[in-house]
Amino acid sequence: MTDAFNYDAWATALERGELLGGRCRSCETTFGTPVMVCPDCSHRGLEPTPLSETGIIHTVTRIEVAPTGFEGPFFVGIVELEDARLTARIEADSDEPEIGDNVRFAGGLSEAPDGSVAPLFRLE
Amino acid sequence: MTRASVVGVGMTTFGVHDQPLPELFGQAALDAIDDSGVTPGDIDSFYFGNAMGGQTENDTHLAPTLAAEIGLAGIPAQRFEDACATSANAFKNAVEAVDAGIHDTVLVGGVERCTPETGKGTGAMTEIFASASHRQYEQPTGLTFPGVFALLTKRHMHDYGTTERQLAHVAVKNHYNGTNNPRAHFGSETTVEAVLESPIVADPFHLMDCCPFSDGAAAVIVTSDDLADSYDEPVDVTGVGQATGRVPLGLKSDIHATQPARDATAMAYEQADTTADAVDFAEVHDCFTGAEILASEAIGFFEDGFGGPAAESGRTEIDGDRPINPSGGLKAKGHPIGATGASQIVELTEQLRGEAGARQLDDPTRGLAHNLGGDAATTVISVLEVRG
Numbered sequence: 001m002t003d004a005f006n007y008d009a010w011a012t013a014l015e016r017g018e019l020l021g022g023r024c025r026s027c028e029t030t031f032g033t034p035v036m037v038c039p040d041c042s043h044r045g046l047e048p049t050p051l052s053e054t055g056i057i058h059t060v061t062r063i064e065v066a067p068t069g070f071e072g073p074f075f076v077g078i079v080e081l082e083d084a085r086l087t088a089r090i091e092a093d094s095d096e097p098e099i100g101d102n103v104r105f106a107g108g109l110s111e112a113p114d115g116s117v118a119p120l121f122r123l124e
Numbered sequence: 125m126t127r128a129s130v131v132g133v134g135m136t137t138f139g140v141h142d143q144p145l146p147e148l149f150g151q152a153a154l155d156a157i158d159d160s161g162v163t164p165g166d167i168d169s170f171y172f173g174n175a176m177g178g179q180t181e182n183d184t185h186l187a188p189t190l191a192a193e194i195g196l197a198g199i200p201a202q203r204f205e206d207a208c209a210t211s212a213n214a215f216k217n218a219v220e221a222v223d224a225g226i227h228d229t230v231l232v233g234g235v236e237r238c239t240p241e242t243g244k245g246t247g248a249m250t251e252i253f254a255s256a257s258h259r260q261y262e263q264p265t266g267l268t269f270p271g272v273f274a275l276l277t278k279r280h281m282h283d284y285g286t287t288e289r290q291l292a293h294v295a296v297k298n299h300y301n302g303t304n305n306p307r308a309h310f311g312s313e314t315t316v317e318a319v320l321e322s323p324i325v326a327d328p329f330h331l332m333d334c335c336p337f338s339d340g341a342a343a344v345i346v347t348s349d350d351l352a353d354s355y356d357e358p359v360d361v362t363g364v365g366q367a368t369g370r371v372p373l374g375l376k377s378d379i380h381a382t383q384p385a386r387d388a389t390a391m392a393y394e395q396a397d398t399t400a401d402a403v404d405f406a407e408v409h410d411c412f413t414g415a416e417i418l419a420s421e422a423i424g425f426f427e428d429g430f431g432g433p434a435a436e437s438g439r440t441e442i443d444g445d446r447p448i449n450p451s452g453g454l455k456a457k458g459h460p461i462g463a464t465g466a467s468q469i470v471e472l473t474e475q476l477r478g479e480a481g482a483r484q485l486d487d488p489t490r491g492l493a494h495n496l497g498g499d500a501a502t503t504v505i506s507v508l509e510v511r512g
């Protein structure tokens with residue numbers, strides 16, 4: 001599968017500031033991150049699809065004790081978009097992000113010690 | 125139906141240990157062998173759990189090393205790794221092998237060192253623990269292990285009104301139980317106020333909502349139903365279920381259901397031909413206070429949403445109608461990752477034999493162990509009973 005939607009495609013897009021999900025070619029369900037086989041219908045091969053850039057916080061935590069290479073505190077949450085959920089860093093200027101708050105995609109975050117990218121959302 | 129029987133148990137204290145892994149495990153294993161009275165030559169195989177020895181102390185290929193340390197070199201030995209469910213999975217595979225007639229009598233156990241004795245501090249251990257979350261889609265966000273369970277618990281609080289006070293009650297209860305367990309990492313009581321005033325690790329979890337990093341080992345001897353009566357105090361394993369779930373968190377449909385725990389529970393209850401109502405007590409995986417609330421619902425002790433109020437009202441205390449974690453749980457007994465699942469089997473066995481000392485429950489006949497791994501994407505449920 002030359003056109004497989006895989007980690008590299010997802011991460012490369014994210015580094016460009018583009019949020020891609022995977023859409024099953026068979027059951028048409030969309031997922032927030034790539035996966036080789038559709039979890040819902042077992043069809044092989046998801047195609048990349050742009051995810052909606054706004055959503056709400058499904059759940060969120062303020063991490064005070066961070067792993068080596070990260071500096072706390074910061075917020076990590078599961079963001080519920082129109083078509084999928086994914087784990088993301090959530091940035092807030094002053095307010096504490098809460099479940100149900102509106103968020104907007106704000107690009108890729110490369111804070112991990114190995115430089116790997118994570119989705120970043122900002123509180124609206 | 126009896127699938128296999130536990131005929132010997134042993135465990136070290138959980139806490140800080142400076143011995144190398146083979147010697148630490150050897151203590152627990154030799155205690156289990158002595159407790160059972162098994163002739164070492166009758167041990168057919170070794171089912172071993174260690175989650176992160178490679179990362180924490182550059183020590184791998186441990187199954188043959190540990191077998192050789194205790195005079196068992198030569199027998200088949202295998203190592204399991206399923207994050208925090210590591211030695212419960214070793215136990216499951218051992219029970220299945222004995223039940224299937226592949227082996228008659230086996231040694232099962234786990235060992236781990238997670239304290240600074242390994243040379244790793246809190247930041248490094250937080251990073252190593254985070255390795256059980258998705259490498260590509262979760263770790264780059266900075267998500268930690270307390271963070272994973274914080275995400276599940278926050279949603280549970282949102283959906284059901286579970287409160288931080290209710291979470292704190294889990295810690296208070298488990299610390300109290302730990303004071304009656306001479307092998308517990310923490311031997312002191314705490315209060316709701318002390319929990320709520322301790323620093324935040326990942327909200328809603330304060331430091332006192334989190335289990336400690338511990339060192340320790342636990343081991344059990346498992347034999348077949350046919351051979352069990354040739355030992356002094358067999359306890360029967362009537363059900364062992366295991367299930368997995370979707371990873372990463374974003375693919376799960378209902379994050380606080382911890383669906384693998386529900387699926388594994390259904391399997392274990394079906395094998396044991398029992399129900400939650402007929403289970404007298406449980407040892408559950410309270411890596412964080414919120415995890416005990418979710419587990420208490422997943423194993424059917426309480427309806428969804430009622431785990432928090434049940435903890436607050438004392439129903440899960442040692443003299444409550446639904447005792448959970450009489451050992452003190454991970455919270456007070458401690459959590460040497462690869463030893464935790466086996467230590468739950470030790471506690472169930474001692475409770476069912478009536479040998480649990482100051483923390484002994486009132487004549488229990490059936491107990492359940494709930495050991496989860498990662499973001500709850502692996503869960504093993506074991507049901508043990510007084511031999512009928």
Ligand SMILES: [Zn+2]
Nearest residue numbers: 024027038041
């Ligand atoms: Zn599909």
